[in-house]
Amino acid sequence: xxxxxxxxxxxxxxxxxxxxxxxxxxxxxxxxxxxxxxxxxxxxxxxxxxxxxxxxxxxxxxxxxxxxxxxxxxxxxxxxxxxxxxxxxxxxxxxxxxxxxxxxxxxxxxxxxxxxxxxxxxxxxxxxxxxxxxxxxxxxxxxxxxxxxxxxxxxxxxxxxxxxxxxxxxxxxxxxxxxxxxxxxxxxxxxxxxxxxxxxxxxxxxxxxxxxxxxxxxxxxxxxxxxxxxxxxxxxxxxxxxxxxxxxxxxxxxxxxxxxxxxxxxxxxxxxxxxxxxxxxxxx
Amino acid sequence: xxxxxxxxxxxxxxxxxxxxxxxxxxxxxxxxxxxxxxxxxxxxxxxxxxxxxxxxxxxxxxxxxxxxxxxxxxxxxxxxxxxxxxxxxxxxxxxxxxxxxxxxxxxxxxxxxxxxxxxxxxxxxxxxxxxxxxxxxxxxxxxxxxxxxxxxxxxxxxxxxxxxxxxxxxxxxxxxxxxxxxxxxxxxxxxxxxxxxxxxxxxxxxxxxxxxxxxxxxxxxxxxxxxxxxxxxxxxxxxxxxxxxxxxxxxxxxxxxxxxxxxxxxxxxxxxxxxxxxxxxxxx
Numbered sequence: 339x340x341x342x343x344x345x346x347x348x349x350x351x352x353x354x355x356x357x358x359x360x361x362x363x364x365x366x367x368x369x370x371x372x373x374x375x376x377x378x379x380x381x382x383x384x385x386x387x388x389x390x391x392x393x394x395x396x397x398x399x400x401x402x403x404x405x406x407x408x409x410x411x412x413x414x415x416x417x418x419x420x421x422x423x424x425x426x427x428x429x430x431x432x433x434x435x436x437x438x439x440x441x442x443x444x445x446x447x448x449x450x451x452x453x454x455x456x457x458x459x460x461x462x463x464x465x466x467x468x469x470x471x472x473x474x475x476x477x478x479x480x481x482x483x484x485x486x487x488x489x490x491x492x493x494x495x496x497x498x499x500x501x502x503x504x505x506x507x508x509x510x511x512x513x514x515x516x517x518x519x520x521x522x523x524x525x526x527x528x529x530x531x532x533x534x535x536x537x538x539x540x541x542x543x544x545x546x547x548x549x550x551x552x553x554x555x556x557x558x559x560x561x562x563x564x565x566x567x568x569x570x571x572x573x574x575x576x577x578x579x580x581x582x583x584x585x586x587x588x589x590x591x592x593x594x595x596x597x598x599x600x601x602x603x604x605x606x607x608x609x610x611x612x613x614x615x616x617x618x619x620x621x622x
Numbered sequence: 623x624x625x626x627x628x629x630x631x632x633x634x635x636x637x638x639x640x641x642x643x644x645x646x647x648x649x650x651x652x653x654x655x656x657x658x659x660x661x662x663x664x665x666x667x668x669x670x671x672x673x674x675x676x677x678x679x680x681x682x683x684x685x686x687x688x689x690x691x692x693x694x695x696x697x698x699x700x701x702x703x704x705x706x707x708x709x710x711x712x713x714x715x716x717x718x719x720x721x722x723x724x725x726x727x728x729x730x731x732x733x734x735x736x737x738x739x740x741x742x743x744x745x746x747x748x749x750x751x752x753x754x755x756x757x758x759x760x761x762x763x764x765x766x767x768x769x770x771x772x773x774x775x776x777x778x779x780x781x782x783x784x785x786x787x788x789x790x791x792x793x794x795x796x797x798x799x800x801x802x803x804x805x806x807x808x809x810x811x812x813x814x815x816x817x818x819x820x821x822x823x824x825x826x827x828x829x830x831x832x833x834x835x836x837x838x839x840x841x842x843x844x845x846x847x848x849x850x851x852x853x854x855x856x857x858x859x860x861x862x863x864x865x866x867x868x869x870x871x872x873x874x875x876x877x878x879x880x881x882x883x884x885x886x887x888x889x890x891x892x893x894x895x896x897x898x899x900x901x902x903x904x905x906x
Contacts, residue, residue, distance in 0.1 A: 357641055441732035442784035448725035474786040500726035502758040
């Protein structure tokens with residue numbers, strides 16, 4: 339694995355290789371890697387000839403009151419985890435990514451000011467902008483994202499379609515701890531008690547799945563049950579519980595076929611998200 | 623010259639070729655081609671192995687009261703002019719470029735809401751968005767723009783820098799009619815009388831250059847002289863006359879080294895723009 343800081347050097351290495359017809363896979367991350375990230379890298383390695391992983395804690399996607407400063411960083415550990423799994427670890431420098439006169443912005447408008455975008459203003463424009471930049475630096479054939487950040491995945495896919503990036507976006511399943519909690523770099527913020535209570539998000543998702551299996555199709559009823567369920571946990575404070583169309587992210591009243599259940603819940607001061615696809619079985 | 627409507631077909635043709643190490647040049651246009659466009663295509667041909675010209679009247683960059691509908695279109699004539707000069711004429715279809723659920727936006731914020739952006743709200747976001755799309759479809763090594771659209775050229779350069787497009791942007795000199803009027807697809811809107819009077823833009827630029835050669839460095843004085851000069855023309859109505867820094871596009875009070883003089887003037891109902899670099903000579 340080669341560690342590269344300069345985009346020009348990464349481009350050089352990749353373009354020589356790409357001319358031979360090799361496929362390039364790309365996994366953009368903010369570091370603090372866990373099994374969720376590694377599952378993306380492993381898949382990328384299977385489907386491509388060269389794999390680039392980037393680690394960049396992108397200031398543009400953090401709000402002024404968010405956790406940019408305390409966001410976990412451990413490059414040494416991350417590099418060790420990636421060693422042997424990918425070919426290039428790209429660690430761009432903040433000043434080069436965002437020079438003082440930086441003023442461009444990429445936004446997927448209809449999808450960005452709802453759900454997580456409501457409580458995290460400007461977050462998804464920050465995500466779209468850094469991903470567009472990284473896509474232009476790496477020019478991958480395939481890019482890999484986790485389903486855990488469901489709204490992000492939908493937005494990136496839409497950006498790629500709308501702006502004609504010649505890139506295939508793959509969204510891989512959420513990786514979970516043994517009790518069901520979705521893996522997240524932010525889980526380390528949780529106290530022991532909060533960590534135990536955080537499983538409520540997963541339990542809420544499972545409960546919704548059971549309701550749908552039991553032929554419930556009224557999303558408002560599902561929502562109310564989940565809200566009640568989550569509220570019983572002392573450390574939990576709901577940001578939102580929404581059942582939406584998986585592509586437009588617009589709320590749906592009745593589940594026909596499939597819908598996406600999105601959750602954002604504060605556990606103590608830590609905001610966690612999770613989601614699941616609610617599916618009406620053919621036989622139902 | 624191959625005429626292509628589908629971006630996937632263009633990409634296929636180009637990628638096979640690019641793998642052999644060939645350089646691709648790109649000239650995006652809205653058609654209604656004139657010598658200004660053709661000078662870009664000729665330069666592209668000299669500097670690249672394959673040249674793509676696109677013709678697409680981009681609805682996103684027209685305001686609701688602007689001339690989208692009547693903007694001149696003559697594909698047959700354009701194709702004839704390009705034949706032999708370029709390798710691919712790319713004519714994307716509006717519905718494929720902007721499907722009903724299109725919602726992405728690229729914006730170069732600090733540079734877009736001033737000068738032409740003031741009277742043409744959203745214009746430069748429309749330009750940046752379509753150029754980003756076309757860049758992703760064509761993936762050129764070199765792209766060519768005219769200095770006549772000075773603010774556009776600065777914005778595209780900034781977008782390419784900020785978003786790390788691996789593309790070199792070339793800005794070529796304005797091509798003029800024999801009396802000095804900058805060539806523009808919109809010149810055909812002018813009546814005979816207006817056409818004669820439209821030369822006032824060029825004369826104003828020349829007058830400013832003479833003032834600077836005569837050691838005038840106070841941009842407000844230059845501005846006032848030009849405003850007076852243009853106002854004497856019956857069909858002329860000034861949109862703006864600004865002397866700005868050539869990179870930041872911010873107004874400058876005193877000319878040190880070089881500055882960019884930007885003009886936008888309505889001649890009758892037709893809005894024309896022109897510009898020149900004001901340069902203090904070393905000896906001055």
